Amino acid sequence: MRYAYAITSALLLGGATATLALQPSGAQVAQNEPGAIQAVSPKPGAPMSFADMVARLQPAVVNISTKQTIVQKQQANPFAGTPFGDLFGGMGGGGQGGAPVKREGASLGSGFLISPDGYVVTNNHVISPGAQGATVDSITVTLSDKKEYVAKVIGKDQESDLALLKIDAANLPFVKFGDSNGARVGDWVVAIGEPFGLGGTVTAGIVSAINRVTGQGGAYDRFIQTDASINQGNSGGPMFDLNGNVIGVNSQIFSQSGGNIGIGFAIPAAVAKPIIATFMKGGTIERGYIGVQLQPGGTINEDTAAALGIAKNQGELINDVTAGGPAAKAGVRAGDVVTKVNGQVVTVDQSLSYLVSNVKPGQTARLDILRNGKPVVANVVVVPRPSADKLAATLGGDAQGFGTDDGDDGDDATTAAPTAGAVLGIGVQPLTPAIAQAVGVEASTQGVVIAVVAQTSDAFGKLKRGDVIISVNGSPVRTAADLQNAVNTAKAAGRPQVLLQVKRGRSPAQFLPVKIK
Numbered sequence: 001m002r003y004a005y006a007i008t009s010a011l012l013l014g015g016a017t018a019t020l021a022l023q024p025s026g027a028q029v030a031q032n033e034p035g036a037i038q039a040v041s042p043k044p045g046a047p048m049s050f051a052d053m054v055a056r057l058q059p060a061v062v063n064i065s066t067k068q069t070i071v072q073k074q075q076a077n078p079f080a081g082t083p084f085g086d087l088f089g090g091m092g093g094g095g096q097g098g099a100p101v102k103r104e105g106a107s108l109g110s111g112f113l114i115s116p117d118g119y120v121v122t123n124n125h126v127i128s129p130g131a132q133g134a135t136v137d138s139i140t141v142t143l144s145d146k147k148e149y150v151a152k153v154i155g156k157d158q159e160s161d162l163a164l165l166k167i168d169a170a171n172l173p174f175v176k177f178g179d180s181n182g183a184r185v186g187d188w189v190v191a192i193g194e195p196f197g198l199g200g201t202v203t204a205g206i207v208s209a210i211n212r213v214t215g216q217g218g219a220y221d222r223f224i225q226t227d228a229s230i231n232q233g234n235s236g237g238p239m240f241d242l243n244g245n246v247i248g249v250n251s252q253i254f255s256q257s258g259g260n261i262g263i264g265f266a267i268p269a270a271v272a273k274p275i276i277a278t279f280m281k282g283g284t285i286e287r288g289y290i291g292v293q294l295q296p297g298g299t300i301n302e303d304t305a306a307a308l309g310i311a312k313n314q315g316e317l318i319n320d321v322t323a324g325g326p327a328a329k330a331g332v333r334a335g336d337v338v339t340k341v342n343g344q345v346v347t348v349d350q351s352l353s354y355l356v357s358n359v360k361p362g363q364t365a366r367l368d369i370l371r372n373g374k375p376v377v378a379n380v381v382v383v384p385r386p387s388a389d390k391l392a393a394t395l396g397g398d399a400q401g402f403g404t405d406d407g408d409d410g411d412d413a414t415t416a417a418p419t420a421g422a423v424l425g426i427g428v429q430p431l432t433p434a435i436a437q438a439v440g441v442e443a444s445t446q447g448v449v450i451a452v453v454a455q456t457s458d459a460f461g462k463l464k465r466g467d468v469i470i471s472v473n474g475s476p477v478r479t480a481a482d483l484q485n486a487v488n489t490a491k492a493a494g495r496p497q498v499l500l501q502v503k504r505g506r507s508p509a510q511f512l513p514v515k516i517k
């Protein structure tokens with residue numbers, strides 16, 4: 001079970017539901033004004049119990065287990081070469097560690113049959129290696145009648161976390177995908193799975209939210225949230241509506257303890273169905289890619305919006321553009337704010353990654369951009385998205401990151417008075433080749449390097465000595481005077497903050513809003 005992190009059970013045994021009476025036009029009244037909400041009998045077709053529905057659906061839900069081999073390098077024997085070395089020989093044959101050790105591993109999850117001839121849907125992470133150095137040796141599908149079958153992987157996709165298996169069988173019970181787009185917050189849902197290896201387990205709850213972003217990033221970070229109890233082992237199992245249609249594939253839980261706390265997530269059927277259909281036809285999943293890195297945090301927040309002089313929650317900020325990539329060829333720049341893709345507005349629920357991924361490679365994506373507050377259009381020819389491994393290798397960088405430093409770089413420089421950029425509380429100096437080498441940035445980097453950060457400034461805690469400022473509000477900075485001029489321009493425009501493009505070591509440059517004193 002993935003952690004983004006699951007769901008409290010609420011079993012409907014019978015009783016009334018509620019309906020909202022329409023109010024006549026006129027003065028606004030309270031939503032729960034007496035008489036506005038009246039308890040009525042369940043609508044026609046709604047079950048007083050889930051028992052009959054579950055009896056039909058449960059045979060199509062399966063248990064999925066894997067056998068894995070994990071190869072681990074032995075730890076070095078810290079007592080090698082001493083009189084105690086032989087007492088701890090099992091730790092390794094010498095000071096550099098012993099030969100790699102093999103051990104068995106396993107994973108457990110759920111899935112469901114979607115055809116009578118044995119096609120099974122589950123999560124990719126259920127059938128993937130569970131540890132570094134592990135390989136999956138076999139996958140076993142166990143039906144509700146305890147019959148076991150060895151499964152073959154037909155297709156799997158890490159980004160959507162979906163996989164399709166095939167077992168050699170016939171005349172099997174199966175279920176069909178429904179329409180998740182019709183799901184509403186408050187609708188009843190039923191989850192069936194194999195939590196903790198206990199066997200078939202049924203839980204019920206409601207749809208708590210739709211298009212929920214869990215912070216995993218990417219094009220498929222749009223889940224159905226539910227409070228139906230989901231735990232480890234439920235991954236890959238189906239989420240049903242009251243008509244027995246699969247409207248989601250249970251995938252993640254939110255939990256600080258590892259157990260259910262009432263927040264779980266399912267991949268919507270609208271996402272899963274076309275991907276599974278592609279696998280069944282022997283195809284592979286192709287997604288659009290334009291070669292940009294986005295500023296962490298999603299859509300434009302209040303501070304960044306204030307620095308740019310635009311509305312908050314409007315579009316996403318381009319953090320970096322891949323050299324020679326589709327976006328770079330179309331003239332997209334770092335610092336651009338993309339507000340629309342092919343006329344579709346970029347929002348929290350409809351991210352730039354999601355919109356671009358759904359553009360077919362070879363087609364052109366029209367990006368509506370705000371650049372220095374002015375509208376610009378870029379027409380980008382979309383290419384197939386590289387694999388996750390290739391993207392990671394392309395991005396490179398280190399793990400220094402931004403925004404978590406306390407401003408203390410190990411000396412007392414932060415207590416000195418700023419010598420330039422005083423209205424930001426920082427002092428800077430030109431970036432020379434020698435300084436670039438000393439602070440660990442690429443020799444090609446241009447900008448000014450921070451020499452001091454005042455503890456009383458907003459910059460303190462965001463920036464530190466050795467950071468390189470590349471631009472301010474899109475204007476390149478090469479000297480302290482450039483910095484001061486850019487800040488003065490922002491002040492004259494009535495902006496309370498400026499947006500600095502900052503490079504720290506080998507990490508990709510990021511944009512940081514800093515308040516003007």
